[in-house]
Structures are given as structure tokens and as C-alpha cells.
Amino acid sequence: MGSIALLVVVCTSSSWLLLPHPAAAATAPKLPVRAVNLGGWLLWRINETTFNLRVNGGQFWGVNSTGALVATATTPGQSETFQLMRRDSDKSRVRIRAPNGFFLQAKTMASVTADYGQNTKWSDNDPSVFVANNVGGLRGEYQLCNGYGIANATQVLMNHRNIFITERDFNFMVSSGLNAVRVLVGWWIASGDNPPPPFVGGSLQFLDKAFSWGQKYNISVIVTLHALPGSQNPYEHSATRDGSQEWGNTDANIAQTVQVIDFLAKRYANNTALLAIELLNEPLAPGANLSVLMKYYQDGYNAVRRYTPASYVIMSNRLNIANQTEILQFVGSFDGAVLDVLDLVHSVKHGGRQEDEISF
Numbered sequence: 001m002g003s004i005a006l007l008v009v010v011c012t013s014s015s016w017l018l019l020p021h022p023a024a025a026a027t028a029p030k031l032p033v034r035a036v037n038l039g040g041w042l043l044w045r046i047n048e049t050t051f052n053l054r055v056n057g058g059q060f061w062g063v064n065s066t067g068a069l070v071a072t073a074t075t076p077g078q079s080e081t082f083q084l085m086r087r088d089s090d091k092s093r094v095r096i097r098a099p100n101g102f103f104l105q106a107k108t109m110a111s112v113t114a115d116y117g118q119n120t121k122w123s124d125n126d127p128s129v130f131v132a133n134n135v136g137g138l139r140g141e142y143q144l145c146n147g148y149g150i151a152n153a154t155q156v157l158m159n160h161r162n163i164f165i166t167e168r169d170f171n172f173m174v175s176s177g178l179n180a181v182r183v184l185v186g187w188w189i190a191s192g193d194n195p196p197p198p199f200v201g202g203s204l205q206f207l208d209k210a211f212s213w214g215q216k217y218n219i220s221v222i223v224t225l226h227a228l229p230g231s232q233n234p235y236e237h238s239a240t241r242d243g244s245q246e247w248g249n250t251d252a253n254i255a256q257t258v259q260v261i262d263f264l265a266k267r268y269a270n271n272t273a274l275l276a277i278e279l280l281n282e283p284l285a286p287g288a289n290l291s292v293l294m295k296y297y298q299d300g301y302n303a304v305r306r307y308t309p310a311s312y313v314i315m316s317n318r319l320n321i322a323n324q325t326e327i328l329q330f331v332g333s334f335d336g337a338v339l340d341v342l343d344l345v346h347s348v349k350h351g352g353r354q355e356d357e358i359s360f
């Protein structure tokens with residue numbers, strides 16, 4: 001195995017801002033100022049006007065029979081579905097129609113209720129008019145697909161991939177002395193042409209292309225599962241829906257992830273361009289629990305080894321840890337495993353032979 005001159009990143013996610021995160025305030029008559037800070041609500045967009053509203057603990061707002069806002073539901077249903085109506089001439093002014101048909105209003109400085117039935121002139125005195133303040137843009141493939149909808153997202157991503165990295169880039173890479181490329185994929189790549197919404201099909205054919213160009217130009221391919229179901233970090237490149245990080249919370253979730261590794265290993269095991277499969281990118285501590293992660297590494301490693309004895313299996317250090325060597329020994333116990341430390345291929349053990357180390 002030669003040394004890797006450089007790792008080139010092919011990014012499959014895109015940078016589009018689609019959802020606002022409101023922090024709203026309202027004023028109303030009688031009091032000089034009545035402002036209610038609704039905090040950082042996370043909007044789950046159903047369509048242009050319809051949303052679920054999530055709080056940071058993970059629950060969804062709903063309305064109880066006396067019109068109070070309650071955040072108890074852990075999955076959103078009809079009774080957690082709100083409509084956001086924006087003022088035409090000033091889109092930051094919104095009214096929020098609750099599932100009971102009434103608008104939310106700032107009733108006192110400390111409470112918001114869903115019991116306002118009147119029309120609005122959008123004045124500052126109207127307690128049902130909120131000012132939405134987008135405090136954090138998110139991006140990534142979940143939001144892109146969710147924002148465009150299946151038909152448009154399929155087209156947008158296809159157009160993007162057709163021009164973003166092409167065969168010419170492989171030609172350029174090899175003529176520049178590079179000999180390996182790291183390709184990032186999302187878990188839904190294993191779901192065929194109709195993955196669970198909002199994701200769309202199409203990424204698999206581009207991974208196939210990367211492998212065929214890799215073979216043609218003698219460039220090895222490292223496939224990294226960059227977005228895990230539930231997201232292993234809160235960043236857009238893990239295709240998080242709303243900045244939450246929920247990967248690894250259940251055994252079923254881990255098993256589903258291992259299935260994706262199994263799919264990739266099976267598909268490319270005998271492809272001469274395959275250099276390594278990276279089980280995940282940048283798990284963030286403490287949300288990414290160390291014992292859960294080690295179980296996944298064991299299972300993911302076994303899945304790769306079912307199909308190929310030769311390709312490297314890359315495991316990633318957690319981000320946000322004090323002890324950078326917390327899994328060094330663990331990773332070293334696997335034949336042909338590599339530890340990815342802050343995106344640098346740092347250490348490899350392959351039968352203990354020095355010449356097999358990947359240098360950077």
C-alpha cells in the first residue's frame with residue numbers, strides 16, 4: 001500500500017439556508033412593553049406554511065384543552081402542527097395558528113396562550129403578532145431536500161453533482177500527484193431510489209462513478225459514511241434535521257447504520273479502487289456515547305470484514321474530548337483499522353507492520 005499524498009473531500013451536502021429559527025417577541029396594549037421571548041424554537045417544516053415547533057429538550061409544542069402551550073409530545077402529530085402566517089410586506093412579522101384553530105397571543109409578559117380569534121392589522125399592539133428572528137441558519141442535505149420537496153430536490157442535487165466533481169477532476173488529481181479521494185455519503189444511499197423522506201435517490205450512481213473513475217485514473221477511494229441516521233453531530237454535514245444529535249440512542253438505530261456499512265462493503269469489496277471504508281465522521285462528545293460508539297465500531301468492522309479482508313476500516317476519534325487517545329488502543333486491536341483524528345489519518349495498525357502505515 002502506497003502512501004496517501006492528500007485527501008480530497010467530495011462534499012455531497014450543499015449549503016442552502018432554508019429554515020428560520022425564530023426567537024419571537026410581541027407587544028400589546030395597556031402595558032408599555034409586553035415582550036415574550038419564546039426562546040429558540042426549532043422549526044420542523046412540513047410545507048411552506050405548516051410547521052412543528054420543537055423545543056431544545058426535544059419535545060414538540062402542542063395546545064391543551066384550556067389553550068395553554070404544552071411541550072410534552074416526543075413525536076409530532078396533528079395536535080402539534082402549527083401554521084405560520086407571515087405579513088406580506090414584512091416577512092419577519094408572523095402569526096401562529098395553533099392546532100385548535102386559534103392564534104397564539106402574548107397574554108402576559110410570562111405566558112403565551114392559543115386563544116386569540118380576531119383578525120389582524122399587524123400592528124405593534126396586536127398580541128398575536130410576533131417578530132420572528134432567525135438566530136441560526138442550518139444547512140445540509142436534510143434541509144435542502146425538505147425545502148425543495150422530492151421532485152425539485154432530485155433535480156437540484158442531480159444538477160449539482162453533474163458539475164461539482166467530474167471526471168476532469170480525477171484527471172486533474174492524478175496529474176497533480178494525488179492518489180486517493182475521500183467520498184462522503186449519507187446513510188440513505190443504501191435505500192435505493194426512494195429513500196425515506198425528505199431524502200432523494202441519486203447519490204449511489206455518483207459513488208459508482210467515483211469508483212469507475214478511480215479505477216480508470218488509478219485513484220483509490222475512501223468511502224466515509226458522513227451522515228448517520230439521527231446524526232452523530234449537530235452540524236449540517238451530518239444531515240441533521242434541526243441541529244439535534246440523536247444517533248446511537250437505540251440498538252435499532254445502530255443496527256440500521258451497520259446495515260448501511262454492510263451495503264457499501266458488499267457493493268465495493270471487490271472493486272480494485274476501494275482503499276477504505278470510514279465508519280463515520282466526527283462523532284461529537286458527549287452526545288456520541290463512547291461505549292455505544294465502540295459497539296458500533298466493532299459491528300461496523302465485522303460488516304466490512306464479511307466482504308473484504310484487505311480494505312482499511314477507519315474509525316473516528318470523538319470531537320470535544322480531553323483525552324485524544326481514548327480509543328487508540330481499542331482501534332489498534334483491529335487488524336487493518338485506522339484512527340481518524342480531527343480529519344487527519346493519524347495512525348494505522350495492519351499486522352503491526354510499519355510500511356503499512358498511511359502517512360500524511
Ligand SMILES: *[C@@H]1O[C@H](CO)[C@@H](O)[C@H](O)[C@H]1NC(C)=O
Binds near residue numbers: 047048050
Ligand atoms: C401544508 O400541509 C398541511 C398539513 O399537512 C396541509 O393541510 C396544507 O394544505 C399544506 N399546504 C400546502 C400549501 O401544501
Ligand SMILES: *[C@@H]1O[C@H](CO)[C@@H](O)[C@H](O)[C@H]1NC(C)=O
Binds near residue numbers: 064069
Ligand atoms: C393546560 O396546561 C396549563 C399549563 O401547563 C395548565 O396550567 C392547565 O392546567 C392545563 N389544562 C389542562 C386541562 O390540562
Ligand SMILES: *[C@@H]1O[C@H](CO)[C@@H](O)[C@H](O)[C@H]1NC(C)=O
Binds near residue numbers: 147148149152
Ligand atoms: C419546484 O419546481 C417548480 C418548477 O420549476 C417551481 O414552480 C416550484 O416553485 C419549485 N418548488 C420549490 C419548493 O422550489
Ligand SMILES: *[C@@H]1O[C@H](CO)[C@@H](O)[C@H](O)[C@H]1NC(C)=O
Binds near residue numbers: 002179218
Ligand atoms: C497506481 O498507483 C499506485 C500508487 O498509488 C502505483 O503503485 C501503481 O503503480 C499505479 N498503477 C498504475 C497502473 O499506474
Ligand SMILES: *[C@@H]1O[C@H](CO)[C@@H](O)[C@H](O)[C@H]1NC(C)=O
Binds near residue numbers: 266267269270307
Ligand atoms: C469477491 O470476489 C470473490 C472472489 O471472486 C468472491 O468469492 C466474493 O463473493 C466476492 N465478493 C463480493 C462481495 O462480491
Ligand SMILES: *[C@@H]1O[C@H](CO)[C@@H](O)[C@H](O)[C@H]1NC(C)=O
Binds near residue numbers: 290291292
Ligand atoms: C453510555 O451508554 C451506556 C449504555 O447505554 C450507559 O450505561 C452509559 O451510562 C452511557 N454513558 C454516558 C457517559 O452517557
Ligand SMILES: *[C@@H]1O[C@H](CO)[C@@H](O)[C@H](O)[C@H]1NC(C)=O
Binds near residue numbers: 323
Ligand atoms: C486516555 O484514555 C486511555 C484509554 O482509556 C487511557 O489508557 C489513558 O490513560 C488516558 N489518558 C489520559 C491522559 O487520561
